[in-house]
Amino acid sequence: MSINELRSITTFVLTAELGSLSRAAEAQQISPQAASKALGQLEQYLGARLFHRTTRSMSLTEEGQRFLDAVQPSLIGFQQALLAARQTREDLAGPLRVVGPRTVLLPVIGPLLDEYCRLYPEVQPDVQLDDRIGNWVEDRIDVGFRLGNSPQEGLVARRLFPLQLVICAAPSYLRKHGVPKSLYELSSHRCSAFRRPSDGRVVPWRVRLGDSMQDQPVNPAFCTNDEALELRAVLGGEIIGQLAAPTAAPLIRSGRLVPLLLDHVAEHYSLFVYYGSRAAQPARVRRFIDLAIERLTDNADFVLTADELAMAAARGLAP
Numbered sequence: 001m002s003i004n005e006l007r008s009i010t011t012f013v014l015t016a017e018l019g020s021l022s023r024a025a026e027a028q029q030i031s032p033q034a035a036s037k038a039l040g041q042l043e044q045y046l047g048a049r050l051f052h053r054t055t056r057s058m059s060l061t062e063e064g065q066r067f068l069d070a071v072q073p074s075l076i077g078f079q080q081a082l083l084a085a086r087q088t089r090e091d092l093a094g095p096l097r098v099v100g101p102r103t104v105l106l107p108v109i110g111p112l113l114d115e116y117c118r119l120y121p122e123v124q125p126d127v128q129l130d131d132r133i134g135n136w137v138e139d140r141i142d143v144g145f146r147l148g149n150s151p152q153e154g155l156v157a158r159r160l161f162p163l164q165l166v167i168c169a170a171p172s173y174l175r176k177h178g179v180p181k182s183l184y185e186l187s188s189h190r191c192s193a194f195r196r197p198s199d200g201r202v203v204p205w206r207v208r209l210g211d212s213m214q215d216q217p218v219n220p221a222f223c224t225n226d227e228a229l230e231l232r233a234v235l236g237g238e239i240i241g242q243l244a245a246p247t248a249a250p251l252i253r254s255g256r257l258v259p260l261l262l263d264h265v266a267e268h269y270s271l272f273v274y275y276g277s278r279a280a281q282p283a284r285v286r287r288f289i290d291l292a293i294e295r296l297t298d299n300a301d302f303v304l305t306a307d308e309l310a311m312a313a314a315r316g317l318a319p
Contacts, residue, residue, distance in 0.1 A: 008042035011035050012050060013075055016068050016158030017062055092284050093122035100145035102129040103194070103227050104163065104244045108271070108302060109145065116291055124282045132150060142285045143292070144274040155274045160296040161303055163269040164245035165206055168257040171316055179317060183207065185215055192241040193220035193231050205242045207264040216264075246302040252309075258316030259309050265305070271296075 007028075012022035015035075025035035037180045043050055050064035055293065059066060100109060113125060144155075147163060173190075180186050190306070202223060204215040222239045224230050227247065234241040235256060243257075251257040258263070273292050281289070296302075304312075 005191055008038040009071055011038040012042055013072055092120050096123050096125045097140055097142045098127045098143050100129055105145055107246045112295055114287055143288055146272050147269045157272045157274050158293055160271045161298050162267045163271050165242050165266040166245055166248050167242050167260045168248055169240040170235055170237040190221035190239045191218040192222040192239040193218050193227045195223050197225045206266045208266050213266055213268045226296045245304055249304050259313050262309050
């Protein structure tokens with residue numbers, strides 16, 4: 001059914017119910033001319049007159065009465081379905097499907113979800129953290145978080161904050177193994193590496209070199225596909241790691257980790273939140289998007305300034 005056919009049928013039913021074409025036009029907030037045209041198109045399409053018209057009144061023809069009896073229940077059902085759909089959009093109860101990378105996201109999304117659940121306890125978050133990029137439509141995703149480029153065309157993307165990658169170690173490691181003074185010296189240190197879950201390959205470190213970025217291969221003394229396990233080993237003083245700032249920042253600020261090789265801190269990635277058209281979002285999804293943007297955009301908790309890094313390095317490397 002085209003939108004013109006729907007308007008024509010609605011105009012016909014309202015005219016029969018209200019007894020006036022002008023009242024039917026007013027009920028739809030259209031002009032009398034538009035209502036007359038819509039009714040004329042319907043009669044032309046059906047090949048039958050639906051009303052007896054005089055200058056003072058309109059009454060249904062026999063064909064018009066039969067058509068009204070057939071179409072009125074369906075139109076009422078259709079209008080009820082539209083109303084239910086609009087009410088569902090504004091409903092603050094129901095599922096909220098969120099996806100994001102397992103790496104990096106846990107310290108970012110955890111506090112956000114805690115606050116959202118306190119504000120909207122009737123919503124049921126369904127959060128899947130996975131480093132693979134899935135299919136947005138097939139997985140029925142409401143909101144996603146990704147590093148770098150969009151996982152799929154046709155989505156709205158909002159940048160939240162730059163993602164720093166910081167080379168760091170525990171003070172106990174530096175006392176035992178010394179401090180690397182250059183990227184070259186890393187080859188003689190115990191370094192960790194992240195193994196990509198999707199294909200099992202060891203991911204090289206990504207470092208800044210002047211104004212550009214480059215891969216820095218490492219011979220891992222410790223390798224894992226789990227960021228929490230890597231962090232545990234770094235904090236235990238077993239290895240040097242390259243950690244994302246959302247994970248490393250509170251530990252660097254507290255002195256439990258020392259940032260190293262500050263000239264090579266990488267910031268070429270950013271964290272983005274992705275979603276479909278806001279015009280079609282249920283209220284529970286819009287509220288989550290708004291909260292994520294408000295709480296995470298350029299959040300200083302997840303980004304270390306140059307002064308912070310320099311002061312933490314000086315404090316950690318002091319004799």
